[in-house]
Amino acid sequence: MPKIKITRWLCSTALTTAIAVSLAACQNITTENTTNTNINLKKSAPLTVERIYKEGEFSSDYISRLRWLADGSGYTIVEKSAKTKTDEKGKEISIGRDIVVYNPETLQRSVLISAQQLTPKGTEKPLAIDNYTWSDDRQKLLIYTNSKKVWRSNSRGDYWLLDIKTNKLMQLGGKKPLESSLMFAKFSPDASKVAYVVADNIYVEDLANNKVSQLTFDAGDGKINGLFDWVYEEEFTIKDGFRWSPDGEKIAYWQLDTSGSKDFIMINNTDELYPTITKFPYPKVGETNALPKVGVVNLTTTKTIWANLPNNSRDMYIPRMNWSGNSQQILVQHVNRKQDTNILYLANANTGDVTPVMTEQEETFLDFFDDARWLNQGNSFLWTSERSGWRHVFNITRDGKTALNLTEGDFDVISIQTIDEENGWLYYIASPENVAQRYLYRSKLDGSLSNQRVTPEEFAGTNSYQMSADGQWAIHSHSTFSQPTQKRLVKIEGHQTKHMMMDNKVLIDKLAELPKTDHEFFQVTAQDGVVLDGYIIRPADFDPKKKYPIIFYVYGESWGQTVTDSWRGNAAMWDQMLTEQGYIIASIDNRGTRTPKGREWRKSIYGAVGVLSSRDQSDALTAMANRWDYIDTDHVAIWGHSGGGSMTLNMMFRYPEQYHVGISLAPVPDQRLYDSIYQERYSGLLADFAEGYKQGSPITHAKNLQGKLLLIHGTGDDNVHYQGSERLINELVKHNRQFDFMSYPNRSHGLYEGSGTTLHIKTMMTNYFNTHLKL
Numbered sequence: 001m002p003k004i005k006i007t008r009w010l011c012s013t014a015l016t017t018a019i020a021v022s023l024a025a026c027q028n029i030t031t032e033n034t035t036n037t038n039i040n041l042k043k044s045a046p047l048t049v050e051r052i053y054k055e056g057e058f059s060s061d062y063i064s065r066l067r068w069l070a071d072g073s074g075y076t077i078v079e080k081s082a083k084t085k086t087d088e089k090g091k092e093i094s095i096g097r098d099i100v101v102y103n104p105e106t107l108q109r110s111v112l113i114s115a116q117q118l119t120p121k122g123t124e125k126p127l128a129i130d131n132y133t134w135s136d137d138r139q140k141l142l143i144y145t146n147s148k149k150v151w152r153s154n155s156r157g158d159y160w161l162l163d164i165k166t167n168k169l170m171q172l173g174g175k176k177p178l179e180s181s182l183m184f185a186k187f188s189p190d191a192s193k194v195a196y197v198v199a200d201n202i203y204v205e206d207l208a209n210n211k212v213s214q215l216t217f218d219a220g221d222g223k224i225n226g227l228f229d230w231v232y233e234e235e236f237t238i239k240d241g242f243r244w245s246p247d248g249e250k251i252a253y254w255q256l257d258t259s260g261s262k263d264f265i266m267i268n269n270t271d272e273l274y275p276t277i278t279k280f281p282y283p284k285v286g287e288t289n290a291l292p293k294v295g296v297v298n299l300t301t302t303k304t305i306w307a308n309l310p311n312n313s314r315d316m317y318i319p320r321m322n323w324s325g326n327s328q329q330i331l332v333q334h335v336n337r338k339q340d341t342n343i344l345y346l347a348n349a350n351t352g353d354v355t356p357v358m359t360e361q362e363e364t365f366l367d368f369f370d371d372a373r374w375l376n377q378g379n380s381f382l383w384t385s386e387r388s389g390w391r392h393v394f395n396i397t398r399d400g401k402t403a404l405n406l407t408e409g410d411f412d413v414i415s416i417q418t419i420d421e422e423n424g425w426l427y428y429i430a431s432p433e434n435v436a437q438r439y440l441y442r443s444k445l446d447g448s449l450s451n452q453r454v455t456p457e458e459f460a461g462t463n464s465y466q467m468s469a470d471g472q473w474a475i476h477s478h479s480t481f482s483q484p485t486q487k488r489l490v491k492i493e494g495h496q497t498k499h500m501m502m503d504n505k506v507l508i509d510k511l512a513e514l515p516k517t518d519h520e521f522f523q524v525t526a527q528d529g530v531v532l533d534g535y536i537i538r539p540a541d542f543d544p545k546k547k548y549p550i551i552f553y554v555y556g557e558s559w560g561q562t563v564t565d566s567w568r569g570n571a572a573m574w575d576q577m578l579t580e581q582g583y584i585i586a587s588i589d590n591r592g593t594r595t596p597k598g599r600e601w602r603k604s605i606y607g608a609v610g611v612l613s614s615r616d617q618s619d620a621l622t623a624m625a626n627r628w629d630y631i632d633t634d635h636v637a638i639w640g641h642s643g644g645g646s647m648t649l650n651m652m653f654r655y656p657e658q659y660h661v662g663i664s665l666a667p668v669p670d671q672r673l674y675d676s677i678y679q680e681r682y683s684g685l686l687a688d689f690a691e692g693y694k695q696g697s698p699i700t701h702a703k704n705l706q707g708k709l710l711l712i713h714g715t716g717d718d719n720v721h722y723q724g725s726e727r728l729i730n731e732l733v734k735h736n737r738q739f740d741f742m743s744y745p746n747r748s749h750g751l752y753e754g755s756g757t758t759l760h761i762k763t764m765m766t767n768y769f770n771t772h773l774k775l
Contacts, residue, residue, distance in 0.1 A: 047514070047577035049766055053759045058510065058573045060484050061502050065129070066475060070136055072468035074101045075475070078129050081115040096126035099141075104473045104489060107499055113141060117162060120169060127160060135191035139164045140207070142187065142194065148180045151230060151718065152748075155239055159185040159196065161207065172205055173198065174212045183227060184240040188248040193299075195242065195251055197226040202242055202253055204299060215251065215297045216304065222259025222281070222290075229258050229281050229290050234719065235677035236319040236369060245327040250296050250349055252321060252330045257291040260314055266716055270745045280718070283676040285693070286686040292318040294332050296349040307347035308354055309334050317677070319369040324398075325378020331357070339365045339681045344372075344400065358400030360385060362599075364606040365681045367558065375421055375445065382406075382426065384413065386599040393426060395445060406443040409451055412596035414438065420471030421445065427454070427471055427492075429464070435533060435596050436521060436565040438462045456495050462566035467492070475501065479567035481519055481535070484508060515540030517579050521565065524623035526616050530591060533563045534620060536628075537575055537585040549635035549773045550584040552621070554651070556613050557643030558602065558682050561595045562587040574762060581766075582774065584631065586624070590616035592682075607684045609671065610696035614650040621658055637773050639663035639765065642720060642749065649698035649709075649728070656706040661772045663765050665712045666720050666749055669699040669728035673721060699728050703735040708772040710740045712761065714747030740768070 051057045065078045080094040096115030102108070115126040131144035140163055147157035157180045159172045172194055173182050185196035188204075195204045200219035205212045216225040226242040233239050242253035261281035268276045283289045291314045295304040307330070309316075315337040324331045329346045332354070341361045345354040360366060368391065372381040375395070383394045388405065391412040395404045407413050411432035417440065418427050424445045431437045432451070439455040440463060455463050461480035468474065474492055479485040487502040518538040523531050539548075553575075555562050568575075575585045589595050590613040592605030605612050617638075625631045638659050640648045645667030652662040668674050671683055671693050680686070683693055694700050713725040722743070732739055742764065747753050751761060 047573065047580055049574075049577070049759065049762045052570050052573045052577065053762050058507060058570060060507055060567075060569060061504050063475070063487060063502055065131070066466065067132070067134075068466070068468040068473070069101070069138065070134065070469055072470040072472050074103050075468075075473075076101045076112060078132075083115070097129060099129070099132065104468075104491070104498060107489075113162065117167060118143065118160075118169065120160070120171070130154065130157060133186065135187050136189070137191060140187065140191050142185060144185070146180050150183075151233055153239065156180050156183050158182065159194070161194065163207075170210070172196070174205075174210075184242070186240075186244070188244050189246055190248050193248070195244065197242070200224040200227065202226040202251065202297070204251070213299070213302070215299065215302050216253070216255075217302075218255075222261075223255060223257050225255050226253045228254065229256050229261070230718065231283055231675045231677050232256070232290070232317075232319075235675060235681075236317070238319065243322055243330075245296075245323055245349070246325075247327040249300070250298055250327065252294065252296045252323065252349070254318065254321065255293045255295060257293075260288040261290055262287060264718075264721065266718065266722075268716065268746050278718075282718075285672045285674060285676055285679045285683075287676060289314045289317075289337070289676055292316065294318055294321050294330070294347070296330065296347075305350060305352045307332055307345070308352045309345065309347075310354070320371050322371045322374075324372075324381075325374035325376075331372050331381070333369065335366065335369070337676075337680065338685055339367075339677075342366055342369070346398075356400075357398075358396070360387070362386070362603070364603040367602070367681060370416075373416070373419060375419070382416070382419065384416070389599050391596070391599070393428060393443075395447070404447045406445065406447055407441075407451060410598070412598060414596055417465055418467040418469065418471050419445075422470065425471055427465075427467065431596060434565070436535075436563055438464065438564075438566075440465055454492065454495055460565075462564060481521075481565050481567070481572075482511075484511070484567045514576065515580070517576055518542055521563070524588075524620050524627070526591075526619040530616070532588055532590060532616055532620050533595070534586060534588040534624075535563050536624075537579055539579040539582065539584070544630050546630060547632040547775065548582065548584045548630055549637065549775060550586055550631050551578060551769060551773070552617075552636070552638040553585065553587045553644070554617065554638055554640040554647045555642075555644040556590050556593060556617065556640070556647035557609070558592050558605070559594060559643060559678075561589055561593050563589045563595075574766075578766070578769070581770065583769070588617055588620040590614075590620075606682065607689045608692035608696050609679075609683045610646065610650050610698070611692070614647065614654050617647065617651055618655045618658055632775065633658070635660060635773055635775060637661035637663075637769055639665070641665040641751075642667070645712075645720075646698060650696075650701070652707055652709055653698055653701035653704045656704050660707040661709075661769065662707065663710045663712065663768060665751060665761075666714065666717055667698065667711075667724065667728075668720050669702075669724045669731075670697045672697070673724045673727070699731050702728060702731040702737065705732065705735075705737040705739065708740070708768075710742065710765070710768050712742045712744070712751070712764075714744045714749065714751050716746035716753075717749045719749035 067076045076099050078097050079100050081096050081098045083095050085095050098111045099113040101112045118126040127143055127145045130147040133142040143160040145158050147154035150156050159182050162169050181198055183197040185194050193204050193206055202215045202225050242251050258281040261283045263279040264282035265279045295306045297304045317335040320333045332345045332347050333342050335342045343359050344357040347354045374381045380397050383396050392405050392407045393413050414429040416428050425442045427442045429438050430441050442452050443450045459478045464477045465474040474490055476488045476490045477485050484504040484507050488497045489499040490497050517540050521535050592613050625633050636659050638648050638651050645664040648662045648664040649667050651659045671679050713722050715722045
């Protein structure tokens with residue numbers, strides 16, 4: 001059996017909006033096996049915040065940086081080098097990390113790139129591998145290292161090229177590139193060149209002679225080329241702003257003119273003797289957006305041809321663009337500010353002339369933007385749409401006139417996994433029978449067979465797949481609410497397990513020592529008959545004749561789902577710790593959440609975010625109390641982060657008779673303070689829905705606070721600004737509403753930076769519940 005590199009991740013559970021913990025916020029500790037070095041505690045020893053968040057006793061295993069080769073012949077992993085050196089204390093240590101390849105059929109392992117090959121001339125230390133990319137012919141390797149954070153991700157760093165034939169390692173970016181100055185470097189289709197962004201302009205480097213040519217020249221005064229401003233990156237989930245043409249002779253790219261957008265300013269009071277300032281364009285609700293453009297630059301002439309999009313302005317968006325199966329046209333998606341209309345244009349790369357292909361339109365909003373996936377040499381493309389009332393994948397002819405639904409049925413396609421065009425299969429994730437779970441399905445690209453389940457019944461729960469490009473192999477991840485993630489190498493045809501890659505045995509054995517809590521997925525009905533999904537966790541020593549205080553974990557906004565049959569890491573351990581201390585834990589997904597329950601479910605909250613959703617939460621609590629009389633309705637708490645922080649405030653302010661203790665982390669108290677793309681998408685344009693903004697914003701109802709509220713925010717939050725909590729504080733003070741408050745200097749939206757931050761937050765939250773909620 002081959003030796004697989006396992007990495008342990010100690011993760012903050014208060015990172016995002018209730019979806020998944022970001023690996024960017026994790027502190028990793030690397031081992032070569034799954035042996036847990038922590039001292040074994042006595043069976044059934046009480047769980048503590050320190051055991052979970054300081055000692056990392058329940059950290060999960062993780063497979064590091066796995067990539068499938070383009071032809072599906074193997075997968076690569078970054079592993080510690082077998083070669084060692086002796087340190088100053090006489091200890092043998094690895095000299096660095098190798099990139100190794102495994103044959104999926106035989107599991108044979110071989111070193112593709114050694115740490116020695118990644119050691120620059122004149123140095124002793126090999127490059128740290130933040131990321132790596134192969135050329136299609138596997139004769140060149142692009143290494144990304146020394147990366148620096150830009151907003152939420154490390155997207156600026158150094159790039160090195162290793163030529164496999166010559167074994168030559170060289171840094172890209174010219175003779176003396178500035179440290180960590182390159183962004184989004186990628187090979188041309190024939191791997192003869194690499195293009196990248198430096199200082200908001202696009203450059204291309206010829207790998208034969210290392211000649212660097214500048215392709216755009218107008219960056220500055222707010223103009224940026226080949227990358228995006230804060231709001232595009234955050235809300236359209238797009239960072240890399242340029243695309244090579246298939247023939248490698250042109251590059252299509254975005255240009256944003258942010259000069260009309262007002263800057264948001266953040267102050268750092270702690271890192272220097274005097275305060276320092278960070279400012280960046282951030283369009284809030286109703287404010288001026290960046291002007292987007294898409295152009296195609298010819299590498300020979302360095303001339304850009306701009307797409308002549310009709311009525312383009314600062315009140316339009318271009319969330320996606322890609323080459324349309326050839327090097328003559330790009331497909332541009334042009335979306336209005338209201339985000340209810342997306343017009344697809346084919347733009348001529350040589351003239352800029354555009355031809356409309358089709359229009360995607362909703363009465364409320366479009367909230368799913370993805371690249372068209374071109375098939376049959378550009379004669380058709382795959383497109384995700386909710387035009388049927390459910391999210392499905394359509395095969396659409398190039399002219400947009402014929403659309404074939406490949407996944408028809410009363411369910412949502414959650415995500416496309418891969419396309420095996422050679423064998424005619426579309427692979428995707430869905431769960432038609434249970435919205436809390438996830439399974440792999442496939443349909444024929446010609447529509448002759450639909451919705452064939454690939455994941456076997458034995459893997460009930462949540463499944464994800466890292467598939468090879470040819471659709472033949474995958475790394476299959478499986479977990480449930482009570483079982484940590486396990487990873488298997490599977491052959492897709494017949495879902496044949498070839499190898500258990502990560503069994504998480506140490507963690508599973510440690511969980512087996514703990515008292516068994518009782519969890520249940522359930523449904524309740526809102527006052528208008530809509531069915532809401534939830535889960536409830538009861539203590540191991542649960543007595544139905546007793547009364548128990550209950551703590552709700554909430555998100556409730558349009559970007560996440562909390563009620564999932566999946567392992568939740570340290571969040572699950574903290575919940576179990578709370579049940580040991582005598583609490584019941586629960587969560588409800590209200591209308592508007594990203595639950596795969598169809599278009600009507602997700603879009604019913606349009607124009608009044610926070611109003612219907614908070615009523616659903618209240619209705620769920622009422623229904624639960626009527627069903628289970630062991631819930632102590634005089635001791636009800638609720639907490640959440642980001643959108644969940646906003647929902648916590650809404651429940652404490654709008655339903656103060658039901659909710660008695662609340663902890664709100666990084667909330668949006670006033671929706672007018674949030675960014676234009678997200679808030680206007682779901683709340684509508686301010687001029688049309690001013691009353692909805694008012695009623696949906698927690699700050700409007702702050703005077704109603706009766707219970708105990710703990711408000712937490714990071715002063716360095718570039719996403720949900722500290723400004724909102726300060727405004728809420730003023731409103732609470734105005735009405736003499738007493739509350740507790742904790743600010744974390746310079747922490748971002750995830751509230752994880754800084755030594756001891758996560759432990760401090762979780763300790764404070766635990767103490768707050770124990771002080772104000774316990775019977």
